[in-house]
Amino acid sequence: MSTSEPVVAKPKDASGIKPAVSTPTRRQYWSSLRTMLSPQRFSLREEQFFLLLAVLIGIGSGLAVVCFRMSIEYLKLHLLGSGLLPSVPRVFLAPMLTGLVIAFLVIRFFPRARGSGVNQTKAALYIYDGYIPMPTVIGKFITSALAIGSGQSLGPEDPSLQIGAGIASALGRRLKLSREKLRLIAPVGAAAGLAAAFNAPITAVLFVIEEVIGRWTAGILGAVVLSAISSAVIERWFLGDEPLFRVPAYHLEHAGELGAYASLGVIGGFASLAFVKYIAYLRPRLRQLPSWTQYFQPAAAGLLIGLIGIKFPQVMGAGYSYMDQAMHEQYTWQILAILGALKIVTTGLSFSSGTPGGLFAPVLFMGAMIGGAVGMAERQLVPQLAIPVGAYALVGMGTLFAGILRAPMTSVFMILEVSGNYSIIVPVILSNAIAYFISRTFQPTPIFDLLSRQDGMDLPSLEEEREVPLLRVEDAMRPPLGQTLTGKLLLHEARQRVQGSAQDYFVVGMGGDEWSGMSRAVLLDMIPNSDIPLSQVLTARIPYLHPDHPLDTALRLIGGRPMLPVVHRAHVQQLLGVVSLDDVMRAYRGAGINESHPEPAPVVP
Amino acid sequence: MSSVTKSPPAVIRCQTCGKEIPLGADSCPACGRHHSESSPRLTLAILLILIFAGFAFTQYVVRLHRATEASLAKRWFNRGNQDMQANLPSLAAEDYRTALSYDRENRQYTLSLAEALLAANRMNEARSHLTSLWEEEPASGEVNLALARLHVRRGDRARAIGYYNNAINGVWDEQPRQQRIAARFELVRYLMQQHDLAEAQAELMALQADGPPDPSDQLLLGQMLLQANDPKRAIDAYDIVLRNDPRNADAWLGKGLAALQIGDYLAAERALATALEHDPNSEQARQQLDLVREVLRIGPAFRGLSLAERTQRVAEAFSAALKRLTGCAAQQGYSLAAPDTAKAGARASAAKTMSLPTVEATTPAPSNLQQLYTSGVQKQASATDAALRRNPDALEPTMQYVFEVERTAASICPTMDLTDRALLTLAQNESETVK
Incomplete structure (x- = not known):
């Protein structure tokens, strides 16, 4: 920030003697005011401006998402009626007819509105320099509201994420941010959109970090958090701070309960797998059909969903109220299992047909139903485990979230945030971990990567990055062979020591946490029989490494030096080894041969 | 307002089609749309205005x-x-x-x-x-x-x-x-x-x-x-209710029943009579009043009764009890055996004297009924008015026998006449007193 202060000219009288009290003129006032309000005085560095902008993006996205949710409610009320169980004609007609309108709008006006908002935001980050066109945002708003409001089996979170990202992108472009910041602005908006949709800022931040950005970057974290919080504040301002679900009370009373949750993890893992495989199979096949069929695909999906909805209207729309009912044990385990299975079918139909809308709410719905079914069945089989079904439904949500969307941290924090119950953390972690493991074992490519590859894009993923083994200094270092020197040695002693050694370069411990180095030739060129200690001769210091440092750090620090010392973290003067550029390169080459970068999954045509 | 310190310029993309616009160009080479330059400060000002407007609009929509x-x-x-x-x-x-x-x-x-x-x-x-x-x-x-x-x-x-x-x-x-x-x-x-x-x-x-x-x-x-x-x-x-509403028939009825339960028959009679006075259609009050009056008529232990009155009441109660016993047995189809053959004549004459029903019963009576009957037949001679006057000490054991009969018969034969109900009421209150 500039430190320029307003300068007020001090008037002098004709005699040059300063008056006792100086009275500024009107002109001087204006001048000082102009200086006070000058842009230079208020100028911000780009980082600060970026944080301010994140707050504004959060507010804007929050407002947009609140309006989006209102639109969905309004459309639902008018298309499906006010009852929880809509009438048969509405159930049958609303999704089908609205599907025709949606298809027309998407194909003619908003072609980029179809597909996953998460992937489009990622594409904006990695491919389009943060660019998300405003018409896409408007199209996503309208078509998603129509789809969800008419009962298509999709959720509002994914579109909200894209709406937030689109608003951020438009602002960033208008404000002419740097290329780097413009790239990062879309995820900032995405976090805001998701936070407002879920009323869960921590979940939004984690999801954006895990899924959209794909790496933990301190530079972006502050902006993402700020935008998510300001967006959540706006959402709560208008819609209240009630949690997404009214979760029944739960306490882990016996360790034996964990066995029950583990079984839920197994079932949830295979259910996740079934859903992802189903999408992976159905979506490309529907896209292969002649292009004119795309006008009718959402309507056909709507028709099928309507037919199912006549008997099971719960599977229509986002279904949050039905998740609430599942938590409060309204259904038998058989009905819950049927609803979970039907939701997999209907969501696959809606999503694969190109109808705009998100996967988050349907995934939570599946999880709630499957979790509830497992809970009720277990209660019948093992009545001693008096675990409330609501707890199972809640854990089921996290389980399917971890299994399908493959965002394990987000899934845990989401459950904590939407339930406000920290007693459930152990069951959630256990069940999520099992489902995540099963899903990863049998479906190596996460669903968002699968979708982006189906769309012809290869976007980076945090999960795949996690798979790449991180090389460390300890993988490249070698033991310190031969003589090591210390700064206390006198020059002639040092000469004696190196004379018999085959080494060309020696690292020298200077005492404290300082290290230096010198070549054999330089040492031998010095005056013999000198009583000067080495520490007086060696003024330059070299950096040192620890064994756990990433190998990249060694590469950056080594510069033109022949080698660097690798020292103990607790005893910096204890030399554990040395590492040279050759060692580093050898380690990289070895890793390349032995542990190759995981190949991307084949693109399904 | 804020301004941003200069940094590497962003790639300028067309607002419509997203294609890159070369530096210095005024319009998009792909779609031809004019590319406008606007200052960040103006954009921020517009943004703030839009946020305020959006806030107001959202408020309206949400409301x-x-x-x-x-x-x-x-x-x-x-x-x-x-x-x-x-x-x-x-x-x-x-x-x-x-x-x-x-x-x-x-x-x-x-x-x-x-x-x-x-x-x-x-x-x-x-x-x-x-x-x-x-x-x-x-x-x-x-x-x-x-x-x-x-x-x-x-x-x-x-x-x-x-x-x-x-x-x-x-x-x-x-x-x-x-x-x-x-x-x-x-x-x-x-x-x-x-x-x-x-x-x-x-x-x-x-x-x-x-x-x-x-x-x-x-x-x-x-x-x-x-x-x-x-x-x-x-x-x-009930007294609290009657203090505020002395004509409350339900309260009088309740009070009468409570007094009956305590054994304060005079108070019960007063209360029940008042209840009936205030609600002449109350069948319960009428029945309970009849019962209380019967209790007062037959009860031998009330104060102020002469020995003659007492012995007469006890004798009547004994007679009613024995009748109740045989009647109940006949009603249930039980046969009551005489204490022994020598006394069969006495039993027959007693039955004749007391007009006991003769039942052609075949099922043996339960042991308690049989014991009571045997005991009753044995007591019969000492339970007459004259015998009791001669031996007032027998009043109490005779009444105990009557109560025992009434209690036992009530558990077997629920229907009973007014005298038996009165005797049962006395029996119940007697046992409450003993407790």
């Missing part, structure tokens, strides 16, 4: 939506109430659930939903909703009462009583005193159903100490005290 939701919630809630009144709890539950979907924080809707689910026998759902409500507000009287009812239906006595106590001591939004009194009455009813009279009496004592302000509650309290075998306190409760 409109809230109003619609509130109206829909109310409509569905009323529909639910109508369904509950029509005894359609399953339908009502759906209505309440819909109402709740529009007003999720409304505790009244949740509570009504839970009550409808309870009425529809959907215990688990009801429990889940009630537990959630209880977690939010553990001191709520309404929620605790609903939970108590739930556990009553589930047969979990300990939890039911616990929640009833929570409800009695809990927080009530409207008319807290009346609600607590009603909850305690409900608890007393439950305890009585569970045949836990001691606990019920304790709760009734607490209720009486609290002093229900409503006369109808006092009346109910009196009735319950009577049912809980606490007639003295019942009389106190």
Whole structure:
């Protein structure tokens, strides 16, 4: 920030003697005011401006998402009626007819509105320099509201994420941010959109970090958090701070309960797998059909969903109220299992047909139903485990979230945030971990990567990055062979020591946490029989490494030096080894041969 | 306003098609749209204005939506109430659930939903909703009462009583005193159903100490005290009602019954006569008054009676008891064997004298009836008016025998005439006194 202060000219009288009290003129006032309000005085560095902008993006996205949710409610009320169980004609007609309108709008006006908002935001980050066109945002708003409001089996979170990202992108472009910041602005908006949709800022931040950005970057974290919080504040301002679900009370009373949750993890893992495989199979096949069929695909999906909805209207729309009912044990385990299975079918139909809308709410719905079914069945089989079904439904949500969307941290924090119950953390972690493991074992490519590859894009993923083994200094270092020197040695002693050694370069411990180095030739060129200690001769210091440092750090620090010392973290003067550029390169080459970068999954045509 | 310090320029993309616009170009090479340059400060100013406008617009939209939701919630809630009144709890539950979907924080809707689910026998759902409500507000009287009812239906006595106590001591939004009194009455009813009279009496004592302000509650309290075998306190409760409303026939009836239970037959007669005076159509008052008068007529232990009157009453009671015994046996088809053959003639003559019914019975009588009969036949000679006058010490054992007969016969033959009812009443009061 500039430190320029307003300068007020001090008037002098004709005699040059300063008056006792100086009275500024009107002109001087204006001048000082102009200086006070000058842009230079208020100028911000780009980082600060970026944080301010994140707050504004959060507010804007929050407002947009609140309006989006209102639109969905309004459309639902008018298309499906006010009852929880809509009438048969509405159930049958609303999704089908609205599907025709949606298809027309998407194909003619908003072609980029179809597909996953998460992937489009990622594409904006990695491919389009943060660019998300405003018409896409408007199209996503309208078509998603129509789809969800008419009962298509999709959720509002994914579109909200894209709406937030689109608003951020438009602002960033208008404000002419740097290329780097413009790239990062879309995820900032995405976090805001998701936070407002879920009323869960921590979940939004984690999801954006895990899924959209794909790496933990301190530079972006502050902006993402700020935008998510300001967006959540706006959402709560208008819609209240009630949690997404009214979760029944739960306490882990016996360790034996964990066995029950583990079984839920197994079932949830295979259910996740079934859903992802189903999408992976159905979506490309529907896209292969002649292009004119795309006008009718959402309507056909709507028709099928309507037919199912006549008997099971719960599977229509986002279904949050039905998740609430599942938590409060309204259904038998058989009905819950049927609803979970039907939701997999209907969501696959809606999503694969190109109808705009998100996967988050349907995934939570599946999880709630499957979790509830497992809970009720277990209660019948093992009545001693008096675990409330609501707890199972809640854990089921996290389980399917971890299994399908493959965002394990987000899934845990989401459950904590939407339930406000920290007693459930152990069951959630256990069940999520099992489902995540099963899903990863049998479906190596996460669903968002699968979708982006189906769309012809290869976007980076945090999960795949996690798979790449991180090389460390300890993988490249070698033991310190031969003589090591210390700064206390006198020059002639040092000469004696190196004379018999085959080494060309020696690292020298200077005492404290300082290290230096010198070549054999330089040492031998010095005056013999000198009583000067080495520490007086060696003024330059070299950096040192620890064994756990990433190998990249060694590469950056080594510069033109022949080698660097690798020292103990607790005893910096204890030399554990040395590492040279050759060692580093050898380690990289070895890793390349032995542990190759995981190949991307084949693109399904 | 803010400005941004210079940094590497962003790639300029077309607002319409997204294609890159070369530096210095005014329009998009792909779609030809004019590319406008606007200052960041102006954009920020516009953004702030847009945020304010958006805020106002969203506020308007949300308010409109809230109003619609509130109206829909109310409509569905009323529909639910109508369904509950029509005894359609399953339908009502759906209505309440819909109402709740529009007003999720409304505790009244949740509570009504839970009550409808309870009425529809959907215990688990009801429990889940009630537990959630209880977690939010553990001191709520309404929620605790609903939970108590739930556990009553589930047969979990300990939890039911616990929640009833929570409800009695809990927080009530409207008319807290009346609600607590009603909850305690409900608890007393439950305890009585569970045949836990001691606990019920304790709760009734607490209720009486609290002093229900409503006369109808006092009346109910009196009735319950009577049912809980606490007639003295019942009389106190009825007296409070009568102090405010001396013409309350129900209170007079209750007081009469309580006095009858205590054994204060004169007070009972007065009270029952007054009850009948104020409500001549009260069949119960009439029957009870007849009973009391019969008790007063036949009871030998009242003060002021001469020995002659006593012996006469005892002899009459003995005769009635023996008749009751043989009548009951005949009614049940039991044959009562004579004590021994030598006395068969005496038995036959006794039967003739007392006009005992002769029954062609084949089933042997239960041992207690047979023993009583044997004992009665043996006592017969010493239980006449003259014999009793000669031996007043036999009055007490004779009456004990009469009471024993009446108690035993009542357990076998519930129907009885007025004299037997009077004797049974005396027998019951006698045993209460002994206790």
